[in-house]
Amino acid sequence: MRAIVVSATGGPEVLTCADHPDPEVNPGEVLVDVAAAGVNFIDVYHRMGRYPLALPFVPGEEGAGTVAAVGEDVREFAVGDTVAWAGVPRSYASRVVVPASKLLAVPDGVTPEIAAAVTLQGLTAHYLTHSTYEVKAGDDVLVHAAAGGMGLLLTQIAKLRGARVIGTVSTDEKEELARQAGADEVLRYGGFSEAVRELAGSGVHVVYDGVGAATFDQSIASLRPRGMMALYGQASGPVPPFDPQLLARNGSLFLTRPTLNAYVATRDELTWRASDLYGWVASGQLRVHVSGRYPLDEAARAHEDLEARRTTGKVLLIP
Template identity: 70%
Template structure:
């Protein structure tokens, strides 16, 4: 088979398209013909070595396709099943071996491309709005990068839960996309904290920040007393060490750095969240916006576009 292999971490040139050994499923695993693989910022962190992995490795933490073989001990997934997965390496390939317990069923009315486009980011938006902070009717929510892949889903899920959503974006085109997703107000990044406090009168109940260093100070300043900042990513660079006293001075604020892994720790929780996300996508309750699809060999170009913030919505690799 062909795959993207990282032998040395670094820039996008580290993503090398080449032949790789045909994989075989071991105990508790399934082999999947990959129909589509999602491109996510965690893939960039793996490629750069920010989240170190033993080399060589095949990147890609999300995909969807058809099960073609099952390993010993697998009883609840069968050959021919339509499945998707998130949080498992190896998606940038024509075939992937995935632990059966980390796969989720894909509804017949949902395409593989839609499933691969929504699962990882959808699970992220789900745990952020339903568990990390349980958004309630009337809450005022600030979503950074509201036209990005996670941002668009955060806007939609927060609206499903009855919130007023304020988004930040960098361009007029992205503002249009955020408003189409349901954002009530859309701001540019400059001066956003003051604008949020003016719009709300006191500040947001929760800020969802996947940007990191460029927005962190403003995110804290945009919160009302006892508000929560969910710093779920660092697309703009990592946040320097923080003095906890700042949380006191801001009004007994809460700060968390969550990751999806801890919110889908059991198969029961994974299936429950995935059933919501894929079900909403299949019914049209949430929209899935694919910005672009790339041949597997063009993985480096997909990473370049993602990092340059030239995209709005999801990027996919199609083997």
């Protein structure tokens, strides 16, 4: 099989493609022929060493494909099934071994590429809007990077729940994508907190912020009293230390730094979120925008484009 390997942390150039033996399938595991692997910012953080992994490692945590073999005791899946996963390491490869407990059946109406494009970010968008802060009809919601893969999904799901969505973007092209996804208002980043206050009066109920350092202060300033800041990523860098009194001064605010693993801690929770997600996709209620499909051996270029914000929607690697 072919796989991307990181032998030393650094820039995109450390992503090298090489031949490797097929992985062994142990009891409780499933071997999958990968149709597509999702590219996410968590992969960039691993490659850079911001979230350290033992070297060498195969990056990637998301993908979809066809079951090639099942291990002993696996009853839920069979050879030929279309499946997807998120939060499973070593996904930048042509073959991946996935624990059956983390594998998801992909229903008719959802292609493997779309499943690879939507699973990790879609599960994240689901827990953010259904559990971290349960969006309700009439809520004002601020979504940063509204034309990115996460932003487009968050916007659509918040609209499904009846919210008014205010998005931030950097270009006219991205504004158009955000509006097509249902954003009611779209702002540029400069001075966005003042614009949010003009639109939402006392502020928004929740901010979904995957940008981090560059937007944190203004995101806090955009919240109404007792509003919630859901800081789910740090694409612009980590937020510096701050005095918790900041939350008190701005109206008894809530701040959380959630991660997917904590919200799919049980099989029931994982399959509940996935069932909603794939159901919305199959019915056409949730549209998945794939902006780039790169051959596996061009993983470095995919990372370069993602980090340079040249992408909109989702980026995939095709083995």
